[in-house]
Amino acid sequence: MIEKMKYINLAGYVSDIDRVVEEYISKYYIQIEPVAKELTASPDLSAFAEKNPYAKLYSDAKRFAMTVSAYGGSRLKMDRERAEGVINRASEFLMSQDNNLSEHHKRLERITDTVNLLRRFGDLRFDVADLNVFSNIEYRFGRLPLNSFRQFETYMYGDSRILFVEGSRDEESVWGVYFAHKNQIKTVEATFLTLHFDTVVFPLEFEGARLSGPLPDIIKRLSRERDDLAEDIADAESWSLDELGISVKEMASAYNFARDMYYCYDCRKYAGRTLGDHFLFVGWMPEREAARLAKAAEFDDSVILTVENEESGFVSKPPTKLRNNPAARPFEFFVKMYGVPSYNELDPTPFVALSYSLFFGMMYGDVGQGLVLFLIGFWLSRRKKMALGGVMQVVGVFSAFFGLMYGSVFGFEDWLSPMWLNPREDTMELIKYTISCGVIIIIISMTYNIINCVRKRNLPKLLFDANGVSGMVFYVTAVACAALAMAAGITAPLWVLIAGVCAPLLLIAFKEPLTRALEAKKSRRAEELETAGKDGAEKKQNPAMSLFIILMELVEVLLGFFTNTLSFVRVGGFAVCHTGLMSVVLMLSGAERGTPNVLGIIIGNAFVMGLEGLVVGIQALRLEFYEMFSRYYDGTGKEFTAYKDLKNE
């Protein structure tokens, strides 16, 4: 069900605005709309432009949001001074800690740089200490652009004056070292300069100590040192509130205070301010909540509250708030996944809840597994607060119910006798039932569409749409004729076929021109103004072409009805599939020999539950979205969000 909305105007004195926000807007469910957008016609409304005085406090406090998020106990009474005291003390501590660690951070950076540089020459497996023993040989470390290296490789590799050793290479350059005799180093240097060689200083020592040993070992050692230091820093950076002499309770209270005050003040950006120092809030409220607010504000002389009906033509469309009974509520999750219904649409949730559970149960009927699903769902929704948990509880019950009907417990078909039928033996019977179910579901979907059309006052869609009255007449007649012909061999008389099948089909086919005719009637004047342009456009279209398009669309509609109906065969199919899968499990764990392997049964059941729970869940959802929602549901609404819930996001 979609809650009825009221549009409220809340006005008062600017000097009083904080109290109003605190007492009314932060307490009741109101979706505040920006006044500037709502009342564009009032030029003497201005906005509140002051900076939020709690902005800094709140942004400081946010650093502690994680530490207090788990706290659920009672709160201390706070005022601005006290909250600032707590938060400032804590942030100062963090700041001084940042300063203390800056030396460590610098050293970490140094080590990282050195390691990265050494890695550039990682393929050179020499002892770094050996670099000091040269007396007649000079060397330069650095990088060559890749193309220059290729030039060197092609044309100068044979030059006996130069020895170049590659250290590593990436996409753009080759890192390495060249050696030359000290008498020739000048010319060799010049050569490498023309090749755009970039010299880097090779670290012969690090932090005052000479590096020695094989290069890979040095890299390994320094990397270890770097990781240790990073770990130390991480340790030092972790802190607890206890160290600061602040209790979690205190911090949580201060944090909440800062957040509440920030949002309380922030609310002003939605408000309008009149010349006479009055403020104005506007917004949407659920009807019952609005009544409560009206009662509370009745004796408050400094505010004026007016409550208006939602049809009065406001700039913003009324938001949608769903209200359903506890069993159907979890299914709002699926509906919102597709889209929130618009305010004047029918809430599809109860229908979704019923049809989804029904199909899930029929596809996956097993007493034992159904109950397990229920328990898992219970745990998920209680402990993990997962929306899917509620759905699992409901479908678990239905699954167990159909398990009784099919006589199936954890795959054992002989423990219970089926109360209705055995899917594997009476497959055709089952499929007949599921298709009948599908027919009923399609008819209900079309009914929903018809109601929605009435509500939206969309006459053409109501009359000529494939899911409107025409479609309904066609579908019901066609199904009835087919059923009669198959079950009793009665052929429907010709006039029934013409009136019930052909006539609605023609209406659907000529939906476009009929719609135009209807609209023309509605607003003849507007039409007259446009006639010239429209006629021209119409004449351009080839009549043969438009007839062809109409025919193709008709075929599509027919095919759609046919396939959508047959689509429900899958419900029976999955029921059979379940018994089949379970019999494989039982066979593999040796149940027909009389002494089944218990572990095998458990693992098999768990596997089938995981697999089928998922597949059947998705198939049922597919039926919902594709066979039903596409017939009647738009889902273009906007969800109701109360201002007081905003800060918790």
Next chain:
Amino acid sequence: MKQHLAFITKIKAMSARFVTRAEFEDLSRVHSVDELGRRIRELEGYSGVFGALSAEGAGLHRNPLERTLTSALFDDMERMTAFATDFVTRAFIYAYFISNEIKTLKLLMGLINDKGHYGDFGYSAEEIKRQLNPKEFANIDKLLASKDLGGFISALEGTRYYKPLAGVYRPGVAMFDLEVQLDLFYYMNLWTQRKKLPRGERRAVTHIIGTQIDMRNIMWIYRFKRYYKISPERIYASLIPVNYRLRAGDISQLAARQIVESQDALSQLLIPPYNSVFKESTTLEYDYYKKMLSVCRTAGRAGSAVVSAISYLFLKELEINNLTSLIECVRYGLGPKEILSGLYLPEEGEVT
């Protein structure tokens, strides 16, 4: 091969618009540059480019004219790629074609380095934008707004030319070094890209590109040896590190060879297997075009799309060069005979 039939046919059709020998002879008899400009405008292959410009007679100086004629290449490229259906072919033709984009970049880079802006010789932003692929150069305006080499190179970020240039750029770097980097990028890219072509085409294309790289290396060594005295290392650093039919050893020997001033320079610089290509009586360019044309012609017999496209682009480039020098000759009042001797006009059979 069938899928390329439309493409090859398109190129054949476009080839019909080449300026013929007879037309060149006709043009060489014109006396004034204005008259010549009008006549070039009437040529089928260039009417489109000049149509875009206004018909004013001035502006037929060497620079703007050469650039305007070059625009015809970009138009042809556009027309051609519209017919190249398969991705590898298109990518390779484009990789070959970007030599023209690189030419524009070098020109722009030189202007910005010398003058601090690009707008000399009536070089307009629209004209430049036509000669740089907008898909590659997302931010041409930033490029044109740059005041020095450093700004120019950082404005190239995001294009394929950024990394090769940024890799060697230091304040005060010689323009020559940057130009070499662009050449290096161009040829190395082409040399790797060719490996993606299907086997049959790859052989023909390798032959063309390989010969082109060999010839370029030889010509550069010739120029360096004849006109400049620089060390072999400096020469190596400007060569393409790919050898197709040359041996690296031969090149090193050539670069290190001392030239005896008194003797004929070219005969001291012959190198196998290109001994017979270069002759004292003709210019290096003339010999280069002659050789490349014969290579394209033999390779083109395979009916390959890429080879047809490369040959076409090559011939068009040659034609534009010819037209440019024709204009120059007319300006200096040379007679038809002298003019024609300075052009390399392919014989009838030489055009594929």
